[in-house]
Amino acid sequence: TRIFIARDAAALAVGADRVAGRLAQEAAARGLDLTIVRTGSRGLHWLEPLVEVETPEGRIAYGPVTPADVVPLLDAGLLGAERPAAGHHPLFLGPTEEIPFLKTQTRLTFARCGIVDPLSLDDYRAHGGLAGLTRAAAMPPEAIVEAVTLSGLRGRGGAGFPTGIKWKTVLDCPDARKYIVCNADEGDSGTFADRMIMEGDPFVVIEGMAIAGLATGATKGFVYIRSEYPHAIDTMTRAVGIARRAGMLGTSVLGQGRSFDIEIRTGAGAYVCGEETALLNSLEGKRGVVRAKPPLPAHKGLFGQPTVINNVISLASVPIILDKGPEHYRDFGMGRSRGTIPIQIAGNARQTGLYEVAFGLTLGEIVDTVAGGTATGRPVKAVQVGGPLGAYFPRALFDTPFDYEAFAAAGGLIGHAGITVFDDTADMLKQARFAMEFCAVESCGKCTPCRIGSTRGVEVVDRIGRGIEPEKNLALLTDLCNTMKFGSLCALGGFTPYPVMSAVTHFPDDFVAAPVVEA
Ligand code: NAI
Structure with a gap:
């Protein structure tokens, strides 16, 4: 039987390693044939450590599991059984995919997160990975840029600038040397989408960067990861090595003759280094101070060369666009906000975690239904949307749909889509x-x-x-x-x-x- 336990930092923080260790030890002592697969997180943070058991009907979930729960779960025959007896254990959550928080999502970008072994390229391929890059490798750069433009994808770092237009600006530059920079300096408090995908599905980020390289003529990419993310740094570093050895990166990407490689760089703890020009200075080995714009990084970026600098989620959204086609992605969403957005629910909420959904859900639906209100059970007073630089929304504005323009019109911003809930005791x-x-x-x-x-x-x-x-x-x-x-x-x-x-x-x-x- 295969058992799945996340090794995502959020799961580790609440004891996932201890649960996995205890389970391995007990299984060995009992002579049970269990394989523990360490995955990324499903994003159901209030249920971590989540333990999932593979059954013929799909995965069955238990959570939150403590090391002390392992023996009782095994004694009840629940962790090794082909068909766990339903419903009788207090930690029994039913089929994972049926948990409402997960079932009501539209997972395009996070489709594999929590399901695959993050460092298995075979798993990645078996779950649809590399299809986008394979298509892109057979397309001229202009056609790749056109597909991204048509999809309506906008920068998920926070500003919502159209990704296709940014790529076109770099493609149109005649320079021989261009760069792709992945901004993984996720500094907004209460946000964790970048970290979750880097730890749970690193190859999708690498694939997105490689597609960006083919699209713009850049042959070198950098991932700038904040130092506070040691697990993401480790996972991404190992994934780049695996991708290189498998020919996904290197002098001939997928054997198609075009070259692209990636280097991982670590920040040093400055929030402002998430600002793109300060980030570029930091990458160049200078102090992380903001540069005046213009020139835009797309014209004069890293080492003065044309540079695509995109957020992790923007890049991770590209492979599925190339794979399923821009129309598929564009069909989700509302107005000028197309596709899906990974909403990160934190603060005083009953159900915290990552919720990927098409744009258009109202703030009230997110807070009251998805998050289930406050953890304290007190009335919601305010919700801060868009990190520490985002506006506080009162209940009177809860009918605002999650959409770049609607939030701007209400005096706020979506930003990197983190929402932090406060109850009526907040000052x-x-x-x-x-x-x-x-x-x-x-x-x-x-x-x-x-x-x-x-x-x-x-x-x-x-x-x-x-x-x-x-x-x-x-x-x-x-x-x-x-x-x-x-x-x-x-x-x-x-x-x-x-x-x-x-x-x-x-x-x-x-x-x-x-x-x-x-x-
Ligand atoms: P911006 O609006 O100045 O630029 C957005 C992007 O579009 C930049 O990459 C810029 O270079 C590019 N761009 C603009 N005009 C262009 C053109 N004509 N051609 C090609 N590229 C063009 O916004 P900025 O300062 O990059 O980001 C601000 C946002 O950052 C805020 O909305 C905030 O939500 C977000 N933020 C996110 C954080 C996080 O942890 N993810 C932390 C702090 C802020």
Whole structure:
């Protein structure tokens, strides 16, 4: 019998290794014929460590499993059995694919994540891998770019810029040397889609990068991974080695005569190095400081050469577009937001994890139905969408559909699609202060609005909190936010006003200081 247990960092953090170790030990002692396969995560984080048993009817899930549960599960005959007796064990979750959180998803990008052995290229092929690259290898570059453009894919790092147009810009550059850079500096708190796919299905990222290389004429790619992701760094490094030995990368990609290779690089812990120009500086061995744009990286990027710099998920979405055709991908979604988006649910939610779905679900459906409300059981007060630089949404805006334009119209952004849930005990003034403080800590220091504005911002919020000239200071905060929004060089200073001003606008009561009681 095959048993599947994730070796994704989120599963490891709650003891997946200990569960797998205990199971291996007990199975050996009992002479059971069990094979433990370590996979990526299914993304059902509140159920990790999830243990799945292969049966003729598909995989049956148990979770969350602790090492102490292993012996009782084996004693009940549940982990080695061909057909586990249904329903009687408290950890029994039924067929994995029938768990509503998973069943209601549309997994295009994450189709293999949690199912395959991440480092088995045979598994990858058996589950549809390499079909996109095989097609691309037989196409002229223009046709590959055209397919990506037609699919409607937009940058999943947060800005939503059309991927096909970015690739076309690089393809049209006459330079002999071009680069593909995969931005895996996933710094947004509460987001983990990049990490999950790198750990759970690394070959899809490699395949997407190789397709980008063939499409633009770039022969070298870099993956820039944040140092806080040691498991992703390890998995990606090993996967690149396997891909090279199998001819998926190298001087003749899939034996078709075109060359593409990848190098893995590690960041050093700066949030701003996720900003593309700071990332390029860091890759060049310089300090991670933002560059002024223009020139765009597509024209003058890494080492001054035309560079496609895309987020992990943007690149990982490309293989299925080439495989199934751009129409297949474009048919999902709404408006100008096409395809699927991996929503990452974190914070005070009952069901946390990754939920890949076509654009268009409302924020309320995501929070109330998919996430099942708060973990504390208290009413939802606010949801921050788009990481630490995203706006706070009150319940009054829960009918906003998950769509780039709809979120912008509501004064927010989708960003990298992380949502963090807060219950009614949250103090939104503290959250606004935190945004300014975060910006002050993480600012690269190159531009004044971000470097100084954030520090002044903390002070102004503190004065409001203490009830000092509240009207004057609220006006000052608004003015400061406008200066940061329109005067900063990059999105760090430019977007910090989103959490701050959305908190002020939607939760004004939290910005009224308690009256000071005179002694
Ligand atoms: P941007 O709008 O300046 O650029 C988006 C992308 O399009 C860039 O790669 C840019 O070079 C490219 N581009 C723009 N015009 C182009 C043209 N005419 N031709 C070719 N390429 C062109 O946005 P930026 O500053 O890159 O990203 C901001 C976003 O980053 C925010 O929306 C935020 O949500 C997100 N973000 C994501 C984080 C994460 O951890 N994933 C962390 C922090 C912010």
